[in-house]
Amino acid sequence: MFAIVDYDTGNTRNLKKAFDYLDVATVLTADPAELAAADAVILPGVGAFAAAMAALNERQLVPVLQRLARDGKPMLGICLGMQLLFKSSNEYGDHVGLGLLKGRVTALPADLGVKVPQMGWNQNVLQQPASAFKAIDQNYTYFVHSYYAVCPTDEIVATVQHGVTVPSIVQRDNVVGMQFHPEKSGQVGLQQLATFKDMVSANDFSSN
Amino acid sequence: MLAKRLIPCLDVADGRVKKGVNFVNLTDIGDPVEIAAAYQQQGADELVFLDISATNEQRRTMADLVEEVSAQVFMPLTIGGGISRVDDMQRILKAGADKVAINSAAVANPALIKAGAEKFGNQCIVVAIDAAWDEAAQMYRVYTHGGKKATDLDALDWAQQAVALGAGELLVTSMDRDGTKAGFDLNLYQALGEVVAVPLIASGGAGNLADFVEVFDQAPVDGALAASVFHYGELTISQVKQALAAKGVIVR
Numbered sequence: 001m002f003a004i005v006d007y008d009t010g011n012t013r014n015l016k017k018a019f020d021y022l023d024v025a026t027v028l029t030a031d032p033a034e035l036a037a038a039d040a041v042i043l044p045g046v047g048a049f050a051a052a053m054a055a056l057n058e059r060q061l062v063p064v065l066q067r068l069a070r071d072g073k074p075m076l077g078i079c080l081g082m083q084l085l086f087k088s089s090n091e092y093g094d095h096v097g098l099g100l101l102k103g104r105v106t107a108l109p110a111d112l113g114v115k116v117p118q119m120g121w122n123q124n125v126l127q128q129p130a131s132a133f134k135a136i137d138q139n140y141t142y143f144v145h146s147y148y149a150v151c152p153t154d155e156i157v158a159t160v161q162h163g164v165t166v167p168s169i170v171q172r173d174n175v176v177g178m179q180f181h182p183e184k185s186g187q188v189g190l191q192q193l194a195t196f197k198d199m200v201s202a203n204d205f206s207s208n
Numbered sequence: 209m210l211a212k213r214l215i216p217c218l219d220v221a222d223g224r225v226k227k228g229v230n231f232v233n234l235t236d237i238g239d240p241v242e243i244a245a246a247y248q249q250q251g252a253d254e255l256v257f258l259d260i261s262a263t264n265e266q267r268r269t270m271a272d273l274v275e276e277v278s279a280q281v282f283m284p285l286t287i288g289g290g291i292s293r294v295d296d297m298q299r300i301l302k303a304g305a306d307k308v309a310i311n312s313a314a315v316a317n318p319a320l321i322k323a324g325a326e327k328f329g330n331q332c333i334v335v336a337i338d339a340a341w342d343e344a345a346q347m348y349r350v351y352t353h354g355g356k357k358a359t360d361l362d363a364l365d366w367a368q369q370a371v372a373l374g375a376g377e378l379l380v381t382s383m384d385r386d387g388t389k390a391g392f393d394l395n396l397y398q399a400l401g402e403v404v405a406v407p408l409i410a411s412g413g414a415g416n417l418a419d420f421v422e423v424f425d426q427a428p429v430d431g432a433l434a435a436s437v438f439h440y441g442e443l444t445i446s447q448v449k450q451a452l453a454a455k456g457v458i459v460r
Contacts, residue, residue, distance in 0.1 A: 017278055046329070117376075120211065122211070142283070184284050
């Protein structure tokens with residue numbers, strides 16, 4: 001059973017449908033006991049960083065998620081959910097994130113001849129050849145975002161080019177993030193969720 | 209680099225996919241869920257569903273249809289037709305859509321664009337514009353209600369206004385070309401590209417491979433939308449993508 005964090009910000013239904021399609025049972029919950037009992041915690045999210053952190057704080061979920069991640073619970077952040085895994089963001093002011101990954105989140109530059117937000121299908125380049133996510137190399141996934149992660153190279157599994165180099169999959173041990181929407185990225189997206197599921201089943205996050 | 213998008217459009221009336229020529233003479237094409245799944249298989253980048261019965265006839269929610277499609281089809285879905293309130297948008301987005309397209313309702317009430325963008329983000333709000341060249345007025349005139357009602361709006365002015373209000377994307381149909389297979393209206397998209405910076409989707413007139421190559425090569429469009437050529441199997445998505453790739457257009 002995977003727990004999808006229920007904090008009223010994010011398209012949880014489509015994620016749930018993708019996991020249904022992969023025969024992964026999910027529960028939408030904000031209950032710390034249910035999150036702790038799950039095999040993995042999925043952190044969705046759309047909208048603004050500060051509003052999402054406020055919604056997590058309101059439900060007292062920040063220390064819960066931090067403790068679970070540090071105790072080794074597999075965790076997958078998607079889109080804004082990925083950005084929340086980092087230390088901080090400067091989206092509309094400086095805001096503290098969950099701090100499970102070392103980088104920070106900042107705006108995509110709009111003066112590099114690309115449209116912001118990045119909205120559409122972009123081609124991934126694998127940065128860690130031994131990663132469990134290696135099948136993503138050269139494949140396209142679907143992005144909708146205006147901010148991106150600036151993080152240490154050892155956290156970056158794959159990237160896309162959009163004016164700047166944008167981390168598309170990040171990972172530190174049991175904490176994984178996807179900037180794209182795997183639930184909207186066709187077969188390739190489903191494959192990345194299936195890879196995460198396999199990592200959880202095997203309890204093996206060593207490939208990064 | 210973002211790939212250029214190929215977008216089959218499914219006009220839906222009474223729960224079935226239909227297609228007409230110049231917005232009339234509707235013929236039945238098939239079941240929306242089956243057709244959506246087939247397009248995913250072919251490599252479509254996005255799907256647009258337009259409820260073409262909604263504005264003129266009885267209001268029929270697309271929410272159930274979106275629920276069904278989004279359980280089988282994992283790609284961006286845009287839904288339009290009969291969306292005239294923020295509540296309508298919320299229902300459709302919650303059902304699994306990624307974007308909503310508003311057309312007649314945005315013309316009647318431009319504040320709807322702003323209200324939707326503020327609540328759901330610009331990226332969710334597509335303003336669909338139906339336009340036809342008016343020789344006497346020397347402008348692309350905007351039509352509403354499925355092309356039946358002429359407005360006083362110049363499509364170029366309206367496009368700029370829509371973007372200023374928060375439209376994250378424009379889906380612009382040339383009524384002169386719609387269903388004719390005479391090629392996209394390049395002048396229209398070139399002119400729009402001069403005045404707006406949001407993603408621009410061309411619609412109306414796709415008839416053969418060269419039409420797709422031409423619109424991406426000669427107009428600043430991010431995607432091309434078509435119905436007839438795909439629904440009737442005259443072209444497949446992968447055929448079009450091969451033709452585009454051969455000309456150096458980046459496709460998925």
